[in-house]
Amino acid sequence: xxxxxxxxxxxxxxxxxxxxxxxxxxxxxxxxxxxxxxxxxxxxxxxxxxxxxxxxxxxxxxxxxxxxxxxxxxxxxxxxxxxxxxxxxxxxxxxxxxxxxxxxxxxxxxxxxxxxxxxxxxxxxxxxxxxxxxxxxxxxxxxxxxxxxxxxxxxxxxxxxxxxxxxxxxxxxxxxxxxxxxxxxxxxxxxxxxxxxxxxxxxxxxxxxxxxxxxxxxxx
Numbered sequence: 001x002x003x004x005x006x007x008x009x010x011x012x013x014x015x016x017x018x019x020x021x022x023x024x025x026x027x028x029x030x031x032x033x034x035x036x037x038x039x040x041x042x043x044x045x046x047x048x049x050x051x052x053x054x055x056x057x058x059x060x061x062x063x064x065x066x067x068x069x070x071x072x073x074x075x076x077x078x079x080x081x082x083x084x085x086x087x088x089x090x091x092x093x094x095x096x097x098x099x100x101x102x103x104x105x106x107x108x109x110x111x112x113x114x115x116x117x118x119x120x121x122x123x124x125x126x127x128x129x130x131x132x133x134x135x136x137x138x139x140x141x142x143x144x145x146x147x148x149x150x151x152x153x154x155x156x157x158x159x160x161x162x163x164x165x166x167x168x169x170x171x172x173x174x175x176x177x178x179x180x181x182x183x184x185x186x187x188x189x190x191x192x193x194x195x196x197x198x199x200x201x202x203x204x205x206x207x208x209x210x211x212x213x214x215x216x217x218x219x220x
Contacts, residue, residue, distance in 0.1 A: 014186035033193040035151040039183040049140040064155040067124040094121040124182030
């Protein structure tokens with residue numbers, strides 16, 4: 001008899017035991033959690049001033065890798081938004097700004113210095129290093145965050161760990177372990193992965209019926 005049990009659960013980590021469930025189904029959840037569950041990440045940066053030693057492209061790349069808190073029910077992917085604007089709207093993008101002024105000594109600019117127009121979508125941690133400024137140097141920019149998935153770019157990947165293991169050598173029991181980067185709670189990642197997998201199975205079932213009807217021999 002098949003069974004699914006949560007054996008460890010926190011905001012950052014969830015561990016689930018699958019018994020009597022084929023490994024390829026469990027692995028499908030792992031792959032979907034990594035590559036298809038969407039999160040918010042900086043996708044476009046407008047640099048207004050940058051006198052640091054880090055060039056604009058590298059700075060933008062660093063900002064993209066800062067995990068941002070995400071509320072999936074509030075946003076849609078830019079390509080699916082009805083605003084049809086390259087600038088986006090409140091339903092498909094969030095503006096964050098960074099204005100790290102000059103100082104008389106070297107200092108490290110951290111993610112906590114980024115200001116967001118949204119009360120929820122902001123860096124998961126305030127202590128992620130972005131750039132080091134020497135005396136007199138400055139960075140000022142606008143960063144636009146949008147929904148994306150891990151298969152588009154690693155910056156949108158919601159998990160840092162996603163593994164499937166056999167339970168003590170038992171080939172009929174598998175452990176799925178997910179650790180979130182913080183953009184979503186681990187349980188939210190699993191829930192969204194399950195929803196995506198369920199939808200894929202539903203679509204496949206519908207297409208299979210169409211194919212079966214098409215392939216059915218004609219009565220003579």
